[in-house]
Amino acid sequence: xxxxxxxxxxxxxxxxxxxxxxxxxxxxxxxxxxxxxxxxxxxxxxxxxxxxxxxxxxxxxxxxxxxxxxxxxxxxxxxxxxxxxxxxxxxxxxxxxxxxxxxxxxxxxxxxxxxxxxxxxxxxxxxxxxxxxxxxxxxxxxxxxxxxxxxxxxxxxxxxxxxxxxxxxxxxxxxxxxxxxxxxxxxxxxxxxxxxxxxxxxxxxxxxxxxxxxxxxxxxxxxxxxxxxxxxxxxxxxxxxxxxxxxxxxxxxxxxxxxxxxxxxxxxxxxxxxxxxxxxxxxxxxxxxxxxxxxxxxxxxxxxxx
Amino acid sequence: xxxxxxxxxxxxxxxxxxxxxxxxxxxxxxxxxxxxxxxxxxxxxxxxxxxxxxxxxxxxxxxxxxxxxxxxxxxxxxxxxxxxxxxxxxxxxxxxxxxxxxxxxxxxxxxxxxxxxxxxxxxxxxxxxxxxxxxxxxxxxxxxxxxxxxxxxxxxxxxxxxxxxxxxxxxxxxxxxxxxxxxxxxxxxxxxxxxxxxxxxxxxxxxxxxxxxxxxxxxxxxxxxxxxxxxxxxxxxxxxxxxxxxxxxxxxxxxxxxxxxxxxxxxxxxxxxxxxxxxxxxxxxxxxxxxxxxxxxxxxxxxxxxxxxxxxxxxxxxxxxxxxxxxxxxxxxxxxxxxxxxxxxxxxxxxxxxxxxxxxxxxxxxxxxx
Numbered sequence: 001x002x003x004x005x006x007x008x009x010x011x012x013x014x015x016x017x018x019x020x021x022x023x024x025x026x027x028x029x030x031x032x033x034x035x036x037x038x039x040x041x042x043x044x045x046x047x048x049x050x051x052x053x054x055x056x057x058x059x060x061x062x063x064x065x066x067x068x069x070x071x072x073x074x075x076x077x078x079x080x081x082x083x084x085x086x087x088x089x090x091x092x093x094x095x096x097x098x099x100x101x102x103x104x105x106x107x108x109x110x111x112x113x114x115x116x117x118x119x120x121x122x123x124x125x126x127x128x129x130x131x132x133x134x135x136x137x138x139x140x141x142x143x144x145x146x147x148x149x150x151x152x153x154x155x156x157x158x159x160x161x162x163x164x165x166x167x168x169x170x171x172x173x174x175x176x177x178x179x180x181x182x183x184x185x186x187x188x189x190x191x192x193x194x195x196x197x198x199x200x201x202x203x204x205x206x207x208x209x210x211x212x213x214x215x216x217x218x219x220x221x222x223x224x225x226x227x228x229x230x231x232x233x234x235x236x237x238x239x240x241x242x243x244x245x246x247x248x249x250x251x252x253x254x255x256x257x258x259x260x261x262x263x264x265x266x267x268x269x270x271x272x273x274x275x276x277x278x279x280x281x282x283x284x285x286x287x288x289x290x291x292x293x294x295x296x297x298x299x300x301x302x303x304x305x306x
Numbered sequence: 307x308x309x310x311x312x313x314x315x316x317x318x319x320x321x322x323x324x325x326x327x328x329x330x331x332x333x334x335x336x337x338x339x340x341x342x343x344x345x346x347x348x349x350x351x352x353x354x355x356x357x358x359x360x361x362x363x364x365x366x367x368x369x370x371x372x373x374x375x376x377x378x379x380x381x382x383x384x385x386x387x388x389x390x391x392x393x394x395x396x397x398x399x400x401x402x403x404x405x406x407x408x409x410x411x412x413x414x415x416x417x418x419x420x421x422x423x424x425x426x427x428x429x430x431x432x433x434x435x436x437x438x439x440x441x442x443x444x445x446x447x448x449x450x451x452x453x454x455x456x457x458x459x460x461x462x463x464x465x466x467x468x469x470x471x472x473x474x475x476x477x478x479x480x481x482x483x484x485x486x487x488x489x490x491x492x493x494x495x496x497x498x499x500x501x502x503x504x505x506x507x508x509x510x511x512x513x514x515x516x517x518x519x520x521x522x523x524x525x526x527x528x529x530x531x532x533x534x535x536x537x538x539x540x541x542x543x544x545x546x547x548x549x550x551x552x553x554x555x556x557x558x559x560x561x562x563x564x565x566x567x568x569x570x571x572x573x574x575x576x577x578x579x580x581x582x583x584x585x586x587x588x589x590x591x592x593x594x595x596x597x598x599x600x601x602x603x604x605x606x607x608x609x610x611x612x613x614x615x616x617x618x619x620x621x622x623x624x625x626x627x628x629x630x631x632x633x634x635x636x637x638x639x640x641x642x643x644x645x646x647x648x649x650x651x652x653x654x655x656x657x658x659x660x661x662x663x664x665x666x667x668x669x670x671x672x673x674x675x676x
Binding site (some may be wrong): 004199201202204205206207208210211212215220223224293 | 335359360361380381382383386387388390391392394395396397398407408410411412455456615
């Protein structure tokens with residue numbers, strides 16, 4: 001038995017240790033790794049009617065992945081332009097949502113983390129309570145706000161800023177707002193946690209030594225908050241790239257999210273292997289992207305857990 | 307290094323809501339002086355420092371540095387540098403980056419900064435330690451890095467907020483000497499905040515004694531110690547025995563005090579209160595433990611005190627005798643240890659003697675908490 005395991009059992013007792021270890025293993029292996037492996041397996045198989053599963057036609061194939069790149073065999077185009085465009089658009093949009101969230105949430109997290117007083121707790125509560133409401137309802141609420149005769153348009157037209165209502169939905173503004181709003185807490189709280197532990201004297205020391213505010217953030221606060229920032233960005237990016245409800249409800253008619261394609265494959269086309277392949281491609285690409293960005297900004301995997 | 311400039315506080319008031327943190331402070335600090343604000347925690351001394359450094363705006367009155375009114379000038383634009391109580395070194399920057407942070411802001415090249423950092427590291431006796439992180443240094447070394455970082459900004463005034471309080475006793479005493487040396491070498495004005503009278507007395511040219519937002523007395527160490535202006539200053543700075551009573555007679559710069567339980571005692575009137583003490587006033591008389599000595603048993607007079615010994619202790623450099631005193635406070639007598647034999651007097655009545663010039667009387671007032 002390796003040392004850390006022996007120490008773990010010594011500390012918690014054989015009984016308690018086994019229960020805890022068992023639960024964690026069940027969670028990671030039974031609920032995460034095995035289903036994903038089964039999806040991986042699906043993605044390499046042809047979509048066969050049930051009687052043929054396990055039959056001679058049930059062989060490993062790359063055709064589901066080829067489909068994403070080249071489209072249907074004998075199709076009119078060289079590449080599957082539609083799906084690929086959706087794929088890249090999803091990634092770019094998720095990056096944009098992440099950056100937008102970071103820009104919005106960093107000042108809020110900084111304010112929450114560095115201000116003392118009871119009103120901070122109320123402020124935090126006001127951020128949290130809306131999340132008691134179901135995600136779908138929140139998305140529909142935004143639809144009402146951004147709709148053609150919605151609150152925002154009524155106001156803008158009423159004030160004479162626009163002559164005719166602006167179509168926030170078709171222009172995807174509602175979608176980005178909805179995605180951004182859906183995950184702000186996941187951005188604010190990791191950053192807030194780190195910044196709260198930053199000694200305020202550090203900020204004053206930098207100021208006393210002549211630093212303007214932007215340099216204090218650049219040299220003192222942001223380096224310190226980096227683990228929180230990377231943790232927040234990772235979560236927001238992963239979740240918005242994988243979001244389904246917000247694009248479904250707030251997306252314009254012409255702008256599909258990649259997850260909607262996956263959903264269509266699974267549900268509308270009943271093509272699980274194809275859906276699984278799309279999902280795996282999305283997952284792997286997102287992970288690689290996150291790892292690349294982490295390497296670029298010299299963030300360790302351990303920092304994310306902070 | 308830039309020369310030190312004077313700092314003036316003019317009718318300075320600082321309020322937080324209803325709470326008055328600093329009440330009408332008027333202080334003139336000469337350029338190049340080592341000036342200390344001495345007082346218990348919560349007396350407003352740190353608030354004054356924050357007003358000088360610019361982190362806090364006075365409610366009323368002015369802060370002048372080198373004769374210039376600092377109103378509306380932020381901490382990053384003032385010719386001051388502050389050393390924080392917890393030092394506030396940047397944990398993610400190397401020592402040399404910490405030290406030269408102020409140069410980085412002004413856009414100095416890395417080579418220039420490196421060179422300056424090496425000079426300052428030599429000055430604080432930490433050569434070759436520039437590439438370490440602050441967490442890799444000891445407490446005393448971090449202390450010196452904080453000083454170097456502040457000096458690198460070439461301030462005209464260096465502000466120090468109890469920077470030695472986190473160090474252990476030996477290091478603290480060593481750093482006192484070192485701070486004083488650095489101050490004399492660079493020649494700039496140091497404003498030092500402390501609740502430790504030993505630090506204030508050993509390092510300062512002048513000291514302001516503060517109590518609950520009010521400056522009780524400003525003077526050099528000897529004046530503060532020997533000639534306190536208020537009961538608070540007398541009891542806060544060093545050990546002191548208090549005798550409460552009323553003024554019975556005033557003769558020039560001396561007064562006879564009818565004490566509550568030690569009879570009539572003669573004392574010098576503190577310089578600040580000359581001409582202000584009248585017969586019948588409530589007064590407090592102070593005699594230092596080292597100014598009392600044992601007298602022949604039963605001797606009487608207006609410079610003799612007789613009381614019951616409650617307990618004794620041996621402190622190494624002195625034998626301390628504690629006797630029943632006034633208002634529940636004990637009278638402490640320190641007899642220097644010359645290697646003489648010393649009997650236990652517990653329970654006996656003993657007579658003490660002092661020189662009138664070594665006793666000082668001030669108007670009755672608030673005593674420092676023990």
